[in-house]
Amino acid sequence: MKIKSLRKRIERLEKRLREGPKKLAKLKQKLQATEAAKAMKARRKSAARATATKSSLSTAAKKPSSPKKTKKKLNLSPERRAQLAAAMKARWAAKRAAQANTNSDSTGQDSAQRPPPQAPESRPDGA
Numbered sequence: 001m002k003i004k005s006l007r008k009r010i011e012r013l014e015k016r017l018r019e020g021p022k023k024l025a026k027l028k029q030k031l032q033a034t035e036a037a038k039a040m041k042a043r044r045k046s047a048a049r050a051t052a053t054k055s056s057l058s059t060a061a062k063k064p065s066s067p068k069k070t071k072k073k074l075n076l077s078p079e080r081r082a083q084l085a086a087a088m089k090a091r092w093a094a095k096r097a098a099q100a101n102t103n104s105d106s107t108g109q110d111s112a113q114r115p116p117p118q119a120p121e122s123r124p125d126g127a
Contacts, residue, residue: 076084
């Protein structure tokens with residue numbers, strides 16, 4: 001190998017070694033910047049969510065109600081419609097029964113605290 005080409009190779013290698021730490025530092029700086037930007041974006045997003053929930057609560061009362069969407073009519077066979085109606089009636093009945101149970105439980109607690117009303121005693125002589 002010629003001396004000139006060896007010198008050129010050595011120069012290129014030295015140059016690459018000199019630029020290596022610079023490139024590494026540059027890449028690390030870029031990584032830090034992107035991480036900082038990502039964290040800032042997350043903070044903004046959470047802050048925006050917090051203010052959105054606060055403002056939605058206050059503006060919900062102020063906003064006029066938007067027109068409701070019309071319900072799409074289900075294309076059901078009469079048998080399926082009857083089956084669904086029976087299922088819904090059973091669900092409603094169960095819900096009413098559960099509600100009645102909770103109501104009777106709460107009234108049962110009150111009755112345990114108060115003495116039950118006494119029925120008038122019947123006299124054996126009929127008077």
